[in-house]
Amino acid sequence: xxxxxxxxxxxxxxxxxxxxxxxxxxxxxxxxxxxxxxxxxxxxxxxxxxxxxxxxxxxxxxxxxxxxxxxxxxxxxxxxxxxxxxxxxxxxxxxxxxxxxxxxxxxxxxxxxxxxxxxxxxxxxxxxxxxxxxxxxxxxxxxxxxxxxxxxxxxxxxxxxxxxxxxxxxxxxxxxxxxxxxxxxxxxxxxxxxxxxxxxxxxxxxxxxxxxxxxxxxxxxxxxxxxxxxxxxxxxxxxxxxxxxxxxxx
Amino acid sequence: xxxxxxxxxxxxxxxxxxxxxxxxxxxxxxxxxxxxxxxxxxxxxxxxxxxxxxxxxxxxxxxxxxxxxxxxxxx
Numbered sequence: 001x002x003x004x005x006x007x008x009x010x011x012x013x014x015x016x017x018x019x020x021x022x023x024x025x026x027x028x029x030x031x032x033x034x035x036x037x038x039x040x041x042x043x044x045x046x047x048x049x050x051x052x053x054x055x056x057x058x059x060x061x062x063x064x065x066x067x068x069x070x071x072x073x074x075x076x077x078x079x080x081x082x083x084x085x086x087x088x089x090x091x092x093x094x095x096x097x098x099x100x101x102x103x104x105x106x107x108x109x110x111x112x113x114x115x116x117x118x119x120x121x122x123x124x125x126x127x128x129x130x131x132x133x134x135x136x137x138x139x140x141x142x143x144x145x146x147x148x149x150x151x152x153x154x155x156x157x158x159x160x161x162x163x164x165x166x167x168x169x170x171x172x173x174x175x176x177x178x179x180x181x182x183x184x185x186x187x188x189x190x191x192x193x194x195x196x197x198x199x200x201x202x203x204x205x206x207x208x209x210x211x212x213x214x215x216x217x218x219x220x221x222x223x224x225x226x227x228x229x230x231x232x233x234x235x236x237x238x239x240x241x242x243x244x245x246x247x248x249x250x
Numbered sequence: 251x252x253x254x255x256x257x258x259x260x261x262x263x264x265x266x267x268x269x270x271x272x273x274x275x276x277x278x279x280x281x282x283x284x285x286x287x288x289x290x291x292x293x294x295x296x297x298x299x300x301x302x303x304x305x306x307x308x309x310x311x312x313x314x315x316x317x318x319x320x321x322x323x324x325x
Binding site for chain 1: 299302303306307309310313314316317320321324325
């Protein structure tokens with residue numbers, strides 16, 4: 001039991017239980033729930049596209065998909081149809097994760113677990129993007145995709161030429177800078193998403209402890225907006241990097 | 251000076267100094283966006299989208315400082 005009655009803020013996800021030595025953290029539980037919700041929504045939407053009588057959900061989703069499609073098409077041009085599924089998946093999954101973390105009960109339902117010899121209270125659910133492991137995973141997927149498409153569109157020779165170029169000393173040092181910039185993409189993707197969502201959670205917790213009634217309301221609206229913007233920024237940055245990586249350099 | 255006091259000072263300095271740059275940046279972005287809007291009021295929606303994206307990038311730098319501050323505070 002913790003004696004202090006201050007807000008419970010932990011920078012890393014806490015372990016709830018283990019399955020054969022595999023630690024299941026509270027953010028993993030949330031992640032599984034959100035993944036299932038995403039799959040259900042996607043399958044339902046797919047079913048609706050062929051239905052003869054479509055309902056409101058279909059038109060809402062279509063509006064969403066259409067506006068994101070138009071926005072990404074202005075960056076990628078006619079290659080958009082090849083990349084749109086993965087980019088929209090990034091956007092939609094991160095958006096659902098961010099908004100799911102704002103629901104009542106996430107972070108406020110506590111359960112008692114035994115750690116070592118003492119019992120401690122930890123939240124059962126945790127907003128998934130407030131865990132650095134999740135955002136690091138998403139960032140690694142995104143940067144790997146960028147490398148994969150770069151090799152696919154420019155050939156292995158053109159890809160390596162971007163990093164190792166011995167024609168003159170300036171190009172050689174630019175190649176080293178390129179390698180550093182690829183690595184820093186991972187860090188910046190991961191920290192941007194993690195920082196925004198975790199900072200939002202800390203902000204909401206602190207405000208709720210300062211003024212218990214009504215004061216968190218405008219901040220929750222702000223967090224809904226931030227969640228949308230961060231999901232958009234993640235997908236948009238991936239788009240811009242992919243469009244840079246597959247463009248021919250002269 | 252004790253280690254705890256040092257830690258508090260480091261937390262405050264990390265976020266305080268880290269917020270200066272993005273603050274200036276966001277100010278410049280907003281000002282330029284309004285300027286562009288004044289010149290071409292028809293292009294409001296692309297300007298707004300670009301502005302929000304650019305602000306999110308500038309804000310990310312403040313968020314890096316915030317992450318450092320939070321790590322210092324809560325570990």
